[in-house]
Amino acid sequence: MPELPFPLPPLPTVAQVVFILIAVLAVIGSLMVVLARNLFHSALGLVAAFFGAAGVYIVAEAEFIGVSQVLVYVGAISTLITFAIMLTRGMMFGATSPRNRQSGTAAIITVLAFVVLAAVLQAIPWPQVGEPITDGQVIIAGLGYAFVNQYVVPFLLLAMLLLVALAGAIMLARDRK
Amino acid sequence: MVPLSWFLILGAFMFSSGLFAALGRRNAIAVLMGIELMLNAANINLVAFWRYGVTPMQNLDGQIFALFVIAVAAAEVAVGLALIISVYRNRRTVNLDDLDILKG
Numbered sequence: 001m002p003e004l005p006f007p008l009p010p011l012p013t014v015a016q017v018v019f020i021l022i023a024v025l026a027v028i029g030s031l032m033v034v035l036a037r038n039l040f041h042s043a044l045g046l047v048a049a050f051f052g053a054a055g056v057y058i059v060a061e062a063e064f065i066g067v068s069q070v071l072v073y074v075g076a077i078s079t080l081i082t083f084a085i086m087l088t089r090g091m092m093f094g095a096t097s098p099r100n101r102q103s104g105t106a107a108i109i110t111v112l113a114f115v116v117l118a119a120v121l122q123a124i125p126w127p128q129v130g131e132p133i134t135d136g137q138v139i140i141a142g143l144g145y146a147f148v149n150q151y152v153v154p155f156l157l158l159a160m161l162l163l164v165a166l167a168g169a170i171m172l173a174r175d176r177k
Numbered sequence: 178m179v180p181l182s183w184f185l186i187l188g189a190f191m192f193s194s195g196l197f198a199a200l201g202r203r204n205a206i207a208v209l210m211g212i213e214l215m216l217n218a219a220n221i222n223l224v225a226f227w228r229y230g231v232t233p234m235q236n237l238d239g240q241i242f243a244l245f246v247i248a249v250a251a252a253e254v255a256v257g258l259a260l261i262i263s264v265y266r267n268r269r270t271v272n273l274d275d276l277d278i279l280k281g
Contacts, residue, residue: 019179023187030194033210034202046210049191053217056187057243059179060228065220065243072247077213077254084206084258088265099201100274106201114193118186126181130229142237143244151241158248165252169259175266 019059026052037098039085043078050074061133064140184225192218205261205271209254216250 012020025048032045050073057066133139147155191214198211220243227239265271 013178016179016183019183023183026187027190030191030214033207033214034194034198039204039206042207042210046213049214049217053191053221056184056221057224060184060224062224062228062240062243065224065240065247068244068247069220072251073213073217077251080254080258081206081210084261087262088206088271098203098207100203103201103203106197109200110193110197113196114189117189117193121182121185121189124182126185127229128180129178130181131231131233133234135234138234139237139240142235143240146237146241154245158245162248162252165256169255172256172259173262 015059019056022052022055022059025049026056035098039098040082043081043085046081047074047078050078061136062139063136064143181225181229184221188218188221188225190218191215191221203273205264205273205276206258208273209257209261212257213250213254216246220246 029045029048029050029052033042033049036042036045050069054066054069054074057063057069195211195214195216195218198214199208200211202208202211223239223243223246227233227237227243230236230239261271264276268276270276
């Protein structure tokens with residue numbers, strides 16, 4: 001067998017293949033959000049990106065966050081966004097550009113931000129493996145315990161914030177007649 | 178196992194596309210979608226740093242922050258969409274190029 005002039009990269013493991021597939025889903029979804037002319041296609045891309053993020057959480061062994069992501073983002077937020085698109089239909093089928101007047105500057109800033117972030121992230125020697133997680137139930141139990149002990153005040157404030165925000169949303173959106 | 182940098186690159190990409198949607202799209206709802214993408218990217222980073230940090234079985238702060246972000250994002254999108262619907266009712270448009278009455 002002839003010797004290769006360069007060492008072959010190591011074959012990806014199963015977890016890495018799964019991560020790549022999920023990341024491709026999330027990237028395609030993000031690009032659809034940004035580039036689609038029809039706002040409904042943007043919303044569909046947003047759902048794909050949310051599912052991709054949920055898959056990333058599951059690959060990172062944060063199952064509770066993944067399930068919360070599917071429930072809150074895919075279940076509630078994308079439904080709300082779809083309702084809002086349907087209620088403000090006037091903009092939806094226009095043949096005009098989906099980008100505003102400052103989109104050229106925005107594109108430059110965005111590409112620069114991504115290039116700088118990617119370069120910095122590549123330059124830092126991040127750890128390749130994390131510490132093993134032996135029991136996922138311990139983590140979920142620990143989350144519940146932390147929310148009623150160390151983080152009880154932020155948790156209650158969060159409950160108040162949700163209540164006030166939803167009541168305020170109803171006040172803002174209702175028909176004043 | 179997946180290297181940490183893969184998570185961070187994915188997060189950086191989602192953040193950048195969300196940034197472009199927030200700065201460069203013409204429809205206010207698309208801007209809100211971009212903000213949601215950016216919040217998701219931040220969450221991916223929080224969870225990744227939790228997983229690759231010290232003692233992830235005991236130290237759950239990253240996951241707790243991610244849950245707080247999810248809940249606050251839900252409140253934010255409700256208020257944001259209510260504002261958009263209110264603006265649409267008053268001005269009959271959600272085109273951000275037309276909504277410039279605060280411009281001096």
